[in-house]
Structures are given as structure tokens and as C-alpha cells.
Amino acid sequence: MNQASDPHATHGSPLGQATTYADHYDPALLFPIARAPQRERIGITGQPRFFGADLWTAFELSWLNPRGKPQLAIAHITVPCESTHIIESKSFKLYLNSFNGTAFADAEEVKRRIREDVSAALWHGEAVRASAGVRLIGPDAFDQQQVQELDGVNLDRLDIECTHDHPAPELLTAAFDEQPVEETLTSRLLKSNCPVTGQPDWGSVQIRYAGPQIDQGGLLRYIVSFRNHNDFHEHCVERMFTDLWARCRPARLSVLARYTRRGGLDINPWRTSHPAAAPANVRTARQ
Structure with missing residues (x-):
């Protein structure tokens, strides 16, 4: 059951209501x-x-x-x-x-x-x-604010077929019989929906990990599979982290998503397997 089907999660909130x-x-x-x-x-x-x-x-x-x-x-x-x-x-x-x-x-x-x-x-x-x-x-410091894209290997370059529009962890695989790697992968194709209003939430995602090499095509298909998923930003990133941790078994993992702003706010969840300094809160071009 996703957040949209939980009648208690946002009961009494202003979300989706006319507001003064x-x-x-x-x-x-x-x-x-x-x-x-x-x-x-x-x-x-x-x-x-x-x-x-x-x-x-x-x-x-x-x-x-x-x-x-x-x-x-x-x-x-x-x-x-x-x-x-x-x-x-x-x-x-x-x-x-x-x-x-x-x-x-x-x-x-x-x-x-x-x-x-x-x-x-x-x-x-x-x-x-x-x-x-x-x-x-x-x-006085507004002109010092940077615009910077997420660094890493761009998964969006891959020419793949996408057939899932709800989270599909079975798309995630890794090369467990090969030497482990350490790499950073990014995509701008993250999209999910508000669990109450159904409005689209657009974002970019960055995955840093060390461990068995994750299949890049499967990872991109997995990211795209959130396209019609109804959930809050924070929960989407926690689902991604949990699925990657379980299916790909990395030694270290961090997942950062930067969502475009709505109502003058952007929300950028970050989850990591090990204590670390939070990434700089630097907006992407779409934010």
C-alpha cells in the first residue's frame, strides 16, 4: 500500500485543500x-x-x-x-x-x-x-549561490526499453562474481507523484557505492519505474536505498535526490549507510 492509500497519513493537513x-x-x-x-x-x-x-x-x-x-x-x-x-x-x-x-x-x-x-x-x-x-x-549573498549538476556517470545516455512505471526492485542486479568497484551514478529521469494531489514531482538522483558493480541499464530502468509511484520525496529515497542495499549488497551506499521546487520549496533527501558529512545543498539547473 502506498502513501496515497493511507487515509490517516495526511488527514487534517492542508495538502490538497483550499487554504487561507x-x-x-x-x-x-x-x-x-x-x-x-x-x-x-x-x-x-x-x-x-x-x-x-x-x-x-x-x-x-x-x-x-x-x-x-x-x-x-x-x-x-x-x-x-x-x-x-x-x-x-x-x-x-x-x-x-x-x-x-x-x-x-x-x-x-x-x-x-x-x-x-x-x-x-x-x-x-x-x-x-x-x-x-x-x-x-x-x-547580499544571493549572487554567490551556485548552480551545479550532480557529478557521476550519466545513466541517461543508455538506450534502454522502459516497461515499468511503479517501483520494480527486481530490475536491480549486480556482478557478485567480479571484482568490486567504487563509482557514482546519476540520472535526471526521476519522477514520482504527490501521494495526495497526484501532481508530478521531478528530480535528479545520485547513487554512490562501493561493492559489486551494479548493472547500469537495470538501475536506470529501476529509477524510471518510480514514474507513477505516489509517495513523498523522503520515502522514495528510502525505498531506493533499501532496494539497492538488499538486491545489490554494496559495502557502502549513499542515495541523494534533488527534487525541483514546488511552492517555493525544494526537498532533497539523502541517505547513507555510514556516517558522513551531508552533501552541500547546491541546487541543480532545474531547481
């Missing part, structure tokens, strides 16, 4: 969704075998200074994957828009409010065991 925008700061707008039910559907119970984070970029953040003058920033928010909940993206957009008509002392206060509010929502009533990271980029 708040004109004053309101942290109650954040809508948490538990990670555990979706993880259980792909065989993850208890402590996951991966580490990582969800890297959010918010392009529509504004507030007022004490004299009522609008201020602007781009926000990078890092959500630890060990949190018990994710935050539904439309609710996050509504939350950020609630800053528009509210005066704050300075950017540091805005940053602190976002960190505290998001962290509380991610743990949804439990003690906060890992806080969200927040970085604000002011207008």
Missing part, C-alpha cells in the same frame, strides 16, 4: 507526518540501517524589521532523518508565509524561531533528540 494564508506568525501551521508507517511498508522496523538528512531550501522567506520594512532571505533547513516525523510541505510553506506580516528583531531571531519550531514538529511531542539545522542567506 495566515497574516501573522503561527508555528501551529506545521503539520507533522510520522515516518514509521511508510518505513514499515518497505521492511524497516526499529532503527533504520541508514543515516542522513532531508535538505530543504526555502526561496520565499520574508519578515518585517522593527520599523515595518520587509526583509528577505533564502533558508536552508537540514532535517535529521532520525526524527520521528517529517513535515508536510504545504504546511511548511504556510508556516513560512506566516512570517510575512510579523516584525522580528533581526535575522537571528527568525533563524532561532524556525529552528525551534521545526525541531519541535519533527519530534511531535517527544524530547528533541536532534535539532533541525537552519542557515539564512541574505540578499
